[in-house]
Amino acid sequence: MTYFMVVAKRxxxxxxxxxxxxxxxxxxxxxxxxxxxxxxxxxxxxxxxxVKVYLIPMFLRHVAxxxxxxxxxxxxxxxxLSLFAALGLTYLSYLFTFKVFPLAxxxxxxxxxxxxxxxxxxxxxxxxxxxxxxxxxxxxxxENGLFLSAAAVSRGMPFLVEIAIFLDVLVSVIxxxxxxxRINALFTHIDVSKLKHLKG
Amino acid sequence: xxxxVVVTLSLALLSLYVRSAKVLGIANACGYIxxxxxxxxxxxxxxxxxxxxxxxxxxxSVFFVFTVALVSLVxxxxxxxxxxxxxxxxxxxxxKAALYYVLFNLFCCAMFLTVxxxxxxxxxxxxxxxxxxxxxxVGFYNTKQAIEAAWKYVIICSVGIILALFGIIIFYSTVxxxxxxxxxxxxxxxxxxKTLNPNxxxxxxxxxxVGFGTKAGIAPMHTWLPDAHSQAVSPISALLSGVLLxxxxxxxxxxxxxxxxxxxxxxxxxxxxLFGLISLVVSAGxxxxxxxxxxxxxxxSIEHIGIIVFGLGIAxxxxxxxxxxxxxxxxxxxxxxxxxxxSVLKKYKTENMHIIRGIVTSLPFTGIVLTLGVFALGGMxxxxxxxxxxxxxxxxxxxxxxxxxxxxxxxxVAAFCSLTYHFGKILFGKKPVSMEAxxxxxxxxxxxxxxxxxxxxxxxxxxxxxRDLILKAIQVVAG
Numbered sequence: 310m311t312y313f314m315v316v317a318k319r320x321x322x323x324x325x326x327x328x329x330x331x332x333x334x335x336x337x338x339x340x341x342x343x344x345x346x347x348x349x350x351x352x353x354x355x356x357x358x359x360v361k362v363y364l365i366p367m368f369l370r371h372v373a374x375x376x377x378x379x380x381x382x383x384x385x386x387x388x389x390l391s392l393f394a395a396l397g398l399t400y401l402s403y404l405f406t407f408k409v410f411p412l413a414x415x416x417x418x419x420x421x422x423x424x425x426x427x428x429x430x431x432x433x434x435x436x437x438x439x440x441x442x443x444x445x446x447x448x449x450x451x452e453n454g455l456f457l458s459a460a461a462v463s464r465g466m467p468f469l470v471e472i473a474i475f476l477d478v479l480v481s482v483i484x485x486x487x488x489x490x491r492i493n494a495l496f497t498h499i500d501v502s503k504l505k506h507l508k509g
Numbered sequence: 510x511x512x513x514v515v516v517t518l519s520l521a522l523l524s525l526y527v528r529s530a531k532v533l534g535i536a537n538a539c540g541y542i543x544x545x546x547x548x549x550x551x552x553x554x555x556x557x558x559x560x561x562x563x564x565x566x567x568x569x570s571v572f573f574v575f576t577v578a579l580v581s582l583v584x585x586x587x588x589x590x591x592x593x594x595x596x597x598x599x600x601x602x603x604x605k606a607a608l609y610y611v612l613f614n615l616f617c618c619a620m621f622l623t624v625x626x627x628x629x630x631x632x633x634x635x636x637x638x639x640x641x642x643x644x645x646x647v648g649f650y651n652t653k654q655a656i657e658a659a660w661k662y663v664i665i666c667s668v669g670i671i672l673a674l675f676g677i678i679i680f681y682s683t684v685x686x687x688x689x690x691x692x693x694x695x696x697x698x699x700x701x702x703k704t705l706n707p708n709x710x711x712x713x714x715x716x717x718x719v720g721f722g723t724k725a726g727i728a729p730m731h732t733w734l735p736d737a738h739s740q741a742v743s744p745i746s747a748l749l750s751g752v753l754l755x756x757x758x759x760x761x762x763x764x765x766x767x768x769x770x771x772x773x774x775x776x777x778x779x780x781x782x783l784f785g786l787i788s789l790v791v792s793a794g795x796x797x798x799x800x801x802x803x804x805x806x807x808x809x810s811i812e813h814i815g816i817i818v819f820g821l822g823i824a825x826x827x828x829x830x831x832x833x834x835x836x837x838x839x840x841x842x843x844x845x846x847x848x849x850x851x852s853v854l855k856k857y858k859t860e861n862m863h864i865i866r867g868i869v870t871s872l873p874f875t876g877i878v879l880t881l882g883v884f885a886l887g888g889m890x891x892x893x894x895x896x897x898x899x900x901x902x903x904x905x906x907x908x909x910x911x912x913x914x915x916x917x918x919x920x921x922v923a924a925f926c927s928l929t930y931h932f933g934k935i936l937f938g939k940k941p942v943s944m945e946a947x948x949x950x951x952x953x954x955x956x957x958x959x960x961x962x963x964x965x966x967x968x969x970x971x972x973x974x975x976r977d978l979i980l981k982a983i984q985v986v987a988g
Binding site: 428432435441444448451452455458459462463464466467469470473474476477480481484485488491492495496501 | 628630631633634637638641644645648651652653656657659660663664667668671674675678679681682684685686691692693
């Protein structure tokens with residue numbers, strides 16, 4: 310799924326793939342909840358569904374429509390090369406997991422490597438795409454990766470922390486969205502590669 | 510501790526309803542007097558802090574609560590005059606002034622929470638809240654530069670803090686798997702620190718250092734800092750530089766204590782020394798070539814963070830005492846400089862140091878304060894920054910890291926020379942002909958004098974209560 314994002318050229322495509330990724334995260338958490346029969350995990354899964362699958366993509370779409378941004382993402386690196394880079398990042402995260410990070414369980418380490426890879430690709434999207442909105446999505450992808458890794462290595466964070474992080478994610482997306490509005494209003498574009506006033 | 514949170518939040522609520530900037534300013538100043546008194550009370554209760562379960566107080570957190578309370582108090586003082594003036598001048602509307610106070614209080618509340626919560630995960634959340642709230646204060650004027658700075662600030666710090674969260678997750682994995690603990694409460698983790706997996710803790714600490722280090726303004730992750738500091742509303746620059754950076758440092762410290770217990774002190778101390786020196790070298794260079802007054806002060810913040818981190822890296826009682834004294838001293842002096850710079854900016858309408866001349870004649874009070882302030886900031890006796898820098902130098906040479914300490918001294922000297930050079934030019938010389946002399950508002954004067962006296966007093970003597978505060982914090986850090 311993550312690979313789709315790397316090749317995605319259009320904003321709408323990117324948002325939908327983010328939604329799908331979050332949906333998988335939701336499924337995973339739900340599976341864990343069923344397995345462990347913990348009420349806490351059910352709540353977390355529900356929150357993932359509401360916040361990440363529903364609210365955030367909707368909000369992003371709303372912002373994208375309001376500012377009528379040009380659909381094209383503005384790539385620093387073309388899709389093919391990006392895909393290779395993503396493959397490289399995946400390899401690196403597997404290497405890191407198996408060489409450096411000792412985990413007993415085979416499945417656990419595989420999912421940890423996967424989550425690390427998702428996080429790295431999120432970072433990649435943030436760096437190599439020019440639009441402010443894509444940076445938000447990159448950030449959210451990183452966050453998804455983190456949730457996956459938390460689920461992989463320790464069956465999720467403590468409940469209170471998890472809830473607080475959720476609220477935080479929601480607030481940060483909204484605030485970032487507000488800033489995208491402002492950037493758009495002031496600069497009449499949201500191309501962050503052209504924000505170059507401040508130097509030295 | 511609950512009291513502090515309640516006061517700041519109720520002030521934020523108050524600001525939602527009251528529309529007069531004057532009333533709000535005064536209410537705010539009074540509120541922060543109460544907060545400061547509460548912080549003093551907390552510090553005075555000695556070793557036995559009785560707090561609600563959600564919070565946690567030991568020497569370290571009390572020290573930081575005191576620092577945050579001090580800086581937010583003087584900032585509240587200065588804000589009242591600054592914002593009222595801005596409203597009268599018409600540069601911001603009354604509604605926006607109220608918004609300023611709402612954000613100001615939320616910002617302070619988030620900082621207090623950061624240093625008071627018991628749960629390390631919630632500490633992360635509180636730090637992220639400080640970023641989100643203060644982003645609006647950085648972009649407050651809604652100019653192109655301000656919005657760009659705010660965007661850069663919020664994006665870079667969010668990525669940094671996500672890396673920190675990754676570190677915390679890895680950290681929690683060893684806490685859960687090897688120690689069988691199902692929460693992230695600080696006292697519980699300290700109890701099981703020895704049973705954690707050393708390799709995992711090392712990796713986690715690297716992520717946490719880089720992540721929170723971004724927020725703390727440690728070079729090379731500092732790139733957001735000069736922009737945010739120079740574009741924020743001036744009183745907020747003082748808060749950002751005076752305490753926000755240090756609350757992240759607090760987070761790093763918390764994790765470094767556990768890491769030290771688990772893998773020994775060499776690991777963190779080498780990292781601290783390395784990052785401290787990078788910060789010092791980078792900032793000394795940028796201070797030398799800087800043209801913009803507020804950016805100059807921002808780079809000087811990076812320099813001082815570098816000094817503090819270096820001191821923490823040298824470790825040992827002398828260096829730690831120096832580092833903590835430095836935190837306190839820098840927190841006292843930086844607001845003076847930013848407030849002074851704000852008055853200069855208002856008068857001269859430019860931040861370019863090639864144009865500003867003769868502050869001492871055009872703004873006599875501010876000029877004198879800035880002259881004293883720049884010597885204090887550069888580390889001249891009798892101010893406290895001199896003492897703390899000397900402590901760290903002595904500790905550095907005693908611990909045998911000669912090369913590192915030599916680089917450290919060279920950077921401090923370079924920074925001092927360039928600071929005095931820049932400020933010498935803008936403070937003295939001929940003022941523009943058309944300009945008339947002007948003075949500060951009463952509350953602002955009070956803030957200036959309070960801070961300078963404080964820096965002076967802890968510099969020459971470090972009175973008993975203050976020394977106690979620092980020593981208790983060191984006890985926690987030394988384990």
